[in-house]
Each structure stands twice: as structure tokens, then as C-alpha cells.
Amino acid sequence: NAGVTQTPKFQVLKTGQSMTLQCAQDMNHNSMYWYRQDPGMGLRLIYYSASEGTTDKGEVPNGYNVSRLNKREFSLRLESAAPSQTSVYFCASSAPGWTEAFFGQGTRLTVV
Amino acid sequence: RKEVEQDPGPFNVPEGATVAFNCTYSNSASQSFFWYRQDCRKEPKLLMSVYSSGNEDGRFTAQLNRASQYISLLIRDSKLSDSATYLCVVTYNFGNEKLTFGTGTRLTIIP
Numbered sequence: 001n002a003g004v005t006q007t008p009k010f011q012v013l014k015t016g017q018s019m020t021l022q023c024a025q026d027m028n029h030n031s032m033y034w035y036r037q038d039p040g041m042g043l044r045l046i047y048y049s050a051s052e053g054t055t056d057k058g059e060v061p062n063g064y065n066v067s068r069l070n071k072r073e074f075s076l077r078l079e080s081a082a083p084s085q086t087s088v089y090f091c092a093s094s095a096p097g098w099t100e101a102f103f104g105q106g107t108r109l110t111v112v
Numbered sequence: 113r114k115e116v117e118q119d120p121g122p123f124n125v126p127e128g129a130t131v132a133f134n135c136t137y138s139n140s141a142s143q144s145f146f147w148y149r150q151d152c153r154k155e156p157k158l159l160m161s162v163y164s165s166g167n168e169d170g171r172f173t174a175q176l177n178r179a180s181q182y183i184s185l186l187i188r189d190s191k192l193s194d195s196a197t198y199l200c201v202v203t204y205n206f207g208n209e210k211l212t213f214g215t216g217t218r219l220t221i222i223p
Contacts, residue, residue, distance in 0.1 A: 033211065040120065042199070042215030043156070058210070090155060094211070100146075101201075101211055103155035 002026050006091050006104030013081040013111045021076040021107050023091030031094045032074035033058075033101070034066060036087040043090065049074055081111040115139060116202050118214035126222050129190050133217045135200030136182045144203040145176055145183045149196045150216065156199055159185075187219075195221045 004025045013019055025032065030051045035043040035058075045058030047066040055066050063085060065077045074093075078085060088108050094101040118135045125131045137145075145162035160167065162174040162183050173186040187194055200214035 035213070040215065042118075043213040045210065045212070048210055056210075092211070100158040100161075103157070105155055106153075 004091055004093055004102050004104040006089075006107055008107060009105065011107060011109050013078075013109065015082060015111060017081050017111075018077065018079050019081065020078075021089055021091070021109075022073070023075065023104060024073045025093040025102070026072065027093060027095070027102065028071070029093035029095050029102075030071070031096070032068065033092040033094075034064075034074070034076045035090045035092065036060065036085075037090060037106075038087050046076065046089075081109075083111045085109065086111045114215075115212050116200055116214040118200050118217050120215055121218040123217065123219045124222055125190055125219065127190060127192060130186065130188045131190055131219065132184055132186045133198055133200075133219075134182050134184050135214050136180075137200075137202045137212075138181070139202070139204060140178075140181060142181075142202045142204055145174075146201040146203075147172075147174055147183075147185050148199040148201055148213075150199055151196050156213075159198070190221050192221050192223060195219060 007022045033048040034046040037043045044060045049055045049068040052071045067075050091104040092101045147159040148156040149159045150156040162176045166175045171188045175184045197216040197218045199216045202212050
């Protein structure tokens with residue numbers, strides 16, 4: 001049972017470099033999310049997608065772009081990485097209604 | 113004011129004790145409430161949903177107080193394995209669901 005798969009698990013970038021974090025779910029969920037988690041800040045929503053073809057900004061969208069490629073995949077792109085984007089990134093998905101959200105294992109990103 | 117607020121702790125509790133956390137939310141239109149558990153350097157996982165009438169799952173009891181806009185989690189007979197961070201989650205469902213997390217409460221059970 002794969003659930004939510006995130007890649008890569010670890011990444012070190014230099015300031016100004018770009019990268020895309022990949023996320024895929026095999027549970028046929030409509031909603032997908034990208035969060036970042038920093039010490040003392042909890043999980044903060046970057047972007048979310050309620051369905052294929054739609055995306056909405058969350059609490060901290062600046063410096064990020066997303067793409068809901070299809071129902072399974074939701075990618076997060078950093079166009080020009082900054083040290084402030086050093087964080088742990090989690091992708092999640094959920095079905096419509098008040099149901100459980102499932103998380104990927106996280107991506108630990110360091111920007112130097 | 114943050115939408116969902118929790119006491120970050122840490123709560124250091126002896127094994128076998130009872131511990132309770134509260135979480136307050138600011139949006140009275142909030143519709144769904146959950147407690148998630150997160151172990152160190154791992155992803156969050158659902159612990160339990162919180163229903164209006166309150167609900168219990170073994171040693172864990174969750175309560176919702178809509179009038180005062182808070183939810184609570186009670187852990188009885190705490191075990192060493194309960195050591196984790198507990199995250200309060202609130203959702204707003206207006207066609208587009210959005211999960212909003214509290215900052216989490218860190219619990220350490222002491223032998």
C-alpha cells in the first residue's frame with residue numbers, strides 16, 4: 001500500500017537554484033496539499049488543490065508554485081531557492097468530506 | 113491571532129498518569145476537528161476524529177466545545193509509547209476543504 005509518495009526525501013540546494021518536489025497518491029483522493037513544517041511553527045499550508053485542475057494559495061505561498069498534473073500528482077516548485085525555504089515539506093491527500101488526511105514521509109530541504 | 117492555537121508544552125508526565133491538552137480555534141464556522149499524532153521526524157498520522165458528542169478510543173478521549181471554540185484530548189494511563197507531538201486540526205468545508213493545523217503540543221512520558 002503506497003498511499004502518498006514524496007520524492008526526494010532529502011535535498012540540499014544552493015541559494016538561487018530551482019527544484020520540484022514530487023507527490024503522488026494512489027487512493028483516488030480529490031484533495032491534495034503541500035505543507036511546510038518549521039520548529040515552533042507547526043504545519044503551515046503552502047498550496048492546496050481541491051480537485052484536478054484547481055489550486056489555491058494557503059498561508060505561505062510566496063516563493064512557490066504548484067501544478068496539479070492529474071488526480072494522482074501534485075508537484076511543488078521552488079523557482080529560486082532561498083535559505084528561508086529550509087524546512088521539512090509534507091504532501092498530503094484526503095477524500096471529500098470530513099475524512100482522514102494521509103501524509104507522505106516528508107522532504108527535508110536545506111538551502112545554503 | 114492564529115486560527116488554531118495549542119500550548120506547545122513540553123508536557124513531561126510520569127508513566128501511568130493522566131494528561132489533557134486543549135486546542136482553541138478562531139473560526140466559528142469550523143466544521144471538522146481531528147487530533148493527529150506526529151513522532152519525531154515522521155509524518156503526522158490521524159489519532160482520532162472529534163465528534164460533537166465527544167468520543168473515546170481506548171485510553172484516549174476527545175471532546176468538542178463549540179460554544180467556547182475548543183477541543184480537548186485526554187490520555188489516561190499514559191504509556192512511554194505515547195511520547196509524541198499531538199496536533200490539533202480544524203477544517204472548513206465550503207466546497208474547497210482546507211486542513212488547518214495547530215503548532216502541536218509535545219508530550220514526553222517519563223518512566
